Amino acid sequence: MPFETALPMRKRDLLALIGRSAGASAMYLAMTSLGHAQPSPFRGVPRLEGGAKGASVLILGGGLAGLVSALELSRAGYKVELLEYNDRIGGRSWTLRGGDTFTELGGAKQTCEFASGNYINPGPWRIPHNHYAVMHYCHELGVALEPFMQLNYNAYVHSAKAFGGVPQRYRHIQADFLGHVSELLAKAVKADALGDAVTKEDAEILLASLRNLGALDKDYRYVMGQPSSERRGWAKGPGGGLSAKPVPSEPLDLTTVLQSGLWRHISNSLGSTHHTAIFQPVGGMDAIPRAFAPHLGDMVRLNAKVTAIRQDETGVTAAYTDTRTGEKRTARADWCICTIPLSILSQIEMNVGGDMAAAIGAVPYAASLKVGLEFRRRFWEQDEQIYGGITMTDLPIGQISYPSSGYGRPGPATLLGAYGFGAFAFEYTSLAPAERIARTVEWGSRIHPQYRDEFMNGVAVGWHRVPFTQGCFGQWTDDLRAEHYDNLCQIDGRIMLAGEHASYIPAWQEGAVTSALDAIARLHQRVMSA
């Protein structure tokens, strides 16, 4: 019962007690803190009770939305067939390893040359603990998880325009920013400059809390000394034996920190989708689709390129081509859950109503590029003591993410050398793969000069050239959502859509899974009430 939502009796008693004694606001706080009000709407897999009445469902697309739909509908008694374009399931939940090949739009073919055990995830790569639906399937299907190192204090923040282009350790920028901000506010408190925003009683506590946040000295100053060095790191750390006394490091001044712009990266780990605990599947993201496979038996037909989707009063027929043989075939079922990305679906003939058709055509797909690089050794660990985590930069590569596994291991290792969005991603994607990789190595060597000597090989996935998505994820705006989102998610005759594009969690697997769970629940309701 890992996702039971009913509270045990003692908790209920406690809540009742709090409710009686402290009113609704305390009650809400208590509920929140007892885990009742939760960041994900996932409350367990919907119960599809009452049998399937012999109904059949055709599922288009074998990414996470399709896999979840197939698993749960077949468990509920539906007859399920799933068509998948690729020669593998998983969709964007995809891992590239040595020996894998990948041909993009335009025909450029890449062969991944990574050493055994090395990989990159060109698509999703992290699982936040609060993505409960994905966590549920990982637990249920036995996908081993390991922590993803989202924040590493010893990784760099970098701007070509600050510190002469020399990368800074995150811990220096973070400690110094928090220190100066705390000192400034403490000054304002002591000068009684905050008006009635803070009571006299609170002001005392606020001062203590600012000293705690900013590592201020007894006079509420952020200066060179033990408190600040214990945050940002010492110039010479404490050791053992004689001459072991630590030497403090000198903080950057406020102006330097502010004008560097590097403070903006402090918020990278503060957002709830990047909060610890955050995970990755051991060995690659495709461990998730692989864990679905044994449960799907012969429901899945690979290498099936859907060319048309036609519904009538009794069912839905999909025309598809077997991409290995060129053979044209059809599949038919009573209902269809289509998880094909809108970028592709908008190019496929399908007889749905005008509202859904308009929605399908309305959502642009974001550009994104990921480049995996393999190096002869883990120089980031060995030379720079960076074990996992992410270096942020304003260079076109966007970031460098070091592997969150195999720490300390000798031999070749891979890192994510570029993860770009927007204009840069479009530009990169327009280049040939070898050129994307060369530029990634060139940019990255500004941060890690070892790149030049240690680089072995790379793979570069520009999502707008990936045949099965032609883009990275559905890029909704508030206006687009207001006009189209509900129309996209409605049942249209016998067709429903699912996928990250049919969610409020774009680009995340959780969006795909929760959209599938919502779709199958509504489909089942429709079938049961028919």
Added chain:
Amino acid sequence: MPFETALPMRKRDLLALIGRSAGASAMYLAMTSLGHAQPSPFRGVPRLEGGAKGASVLILGGGLAGLVSALELSRAGYKVELLEYNDRIGGRSWTLRGGDTFTELGGAKQTCEFASGNYINPGPWRIPHNHYAVMHYCHELGVALEPFMQLNYNAYVHSAKAFGGVPQRYRHIQADFLGHVSELLAKAVKADALGDAVTKEDAEILLASLRNLGALDKDYRYVMGQPSSERRGWAKGPGGGLSAKPVPSEPLDLTTVLQSGLWRHISNSLGSTHHTAIFQPVGGMDAIPRAFAPHLGDMVRLNAKVTAIRQDETGVTAAYTDTRTGEKRTARADWCICTIPLSILSQIEMNVGGDMAAAIGAVPYAASLKVGLEFRRRFWEQDEQIYGGITMTDLPIGQISYPSSGYGRPGPATLLGAYGFGAFAFEYTSLAPAERIARTVEWGSRIHPQYRDEFMNGVAVGWHRVPFTQGCFGQWTDDLRAEHYDNLCQIDGRIMLAGEHASYIPAWQEGAVTSALDAIARLHQRVMSA
């Protein structure tokens, strides 16, 4: 060459360039950011060159200081014998598993009943990435490391005196504290209340940085809405399909956050010894001493209780008792490195000078208690979505630390149910083990009511009752250090001391290892110059 300190040529060029163009301050910054100025003084194992001249060294104590000394001295050609009191090496680097027994001072014997694969580390349990010396030996000896989850935003912060004793999620307290603090300072900036502490130019940047830090809205307010909910978590998180729109959560007000006192826990993960990346050995801390064992051959004599240490002009003799047979024996060598904790050493007859003797007697040992509890299931994960990390509380248990491994695994699991210091630790230690465990379960059930139904068994280690240390670690003060530290670390005739007590990193394995490396370097110098 994993710890080479010489910079590759390109880095040197870069430094020279920066030095020329920007002066010393920029040079220092650049050196720091290129990893040259480092938080640990460890620069690799000292080279003990020139042979050992046939010299022999007697090492007393087989904790990390003793093991490092034995390994490196034997590699350098010294004849090494190591006496260890316990029937295992490792000292405080110790792991308790099912079937292990442990008898404390006073005679109470505990048998650990954990299921296979479960354990607790009663002593050190974390390895910060900046503890370079320990990291070096883990890498060299092949100790597999996995991330220790130091900070978990979904774990609790708890005070018996706040929120009616109801635990709060860390993410709520942290986001709301940073939010309100940022709003207050933004107000002061806009009211021009900071005087000349901030220039006009910086003020604009400061405002932007505060919005970024505090998740403020466009008017620099921290209020209920998307920005704050994306930090602290939503009341109802975003989902997929229809009804997927997220519902914001309501922040706590400033007074509530301040008066709760829970803001003090925000700094727990900001200190450099708790910065990510931070690790634990896979399977238990004793993986480190176990990795030394194959390299030490027959140098180690277990079950050897040292009763007297006597030096003369030609060497050092230790009298010891074989604790299995009661037999009294002696060991002799040219030199002695004694790593026995001062709490024990001060009770052993040893002819060193008055300065070292005074130092040995001067340092009190800190009290500490750790209680490991085993439960039928990972209710903290299953019911409360807490995967690893630490819940902080002002109850006597101090904290609850959830396992940083086996995430999602069914079946029994262990957590650290208490980690207390000071008065509470003394009080707990005075109780019988069963009573310590019972109280730990009782206190902990205030935070996790599931304790009552799911508890299986526990072990409780009160360090003042541990026969081989009689305390947790040497509790230096600034005054004690000024008077005694150097005297403790000097070579006294043919005797040297090493261990965490002979370091500026008390209680950490890094202190023991760096003190041993310093001791053997100075010993070797003495031998070479003799």
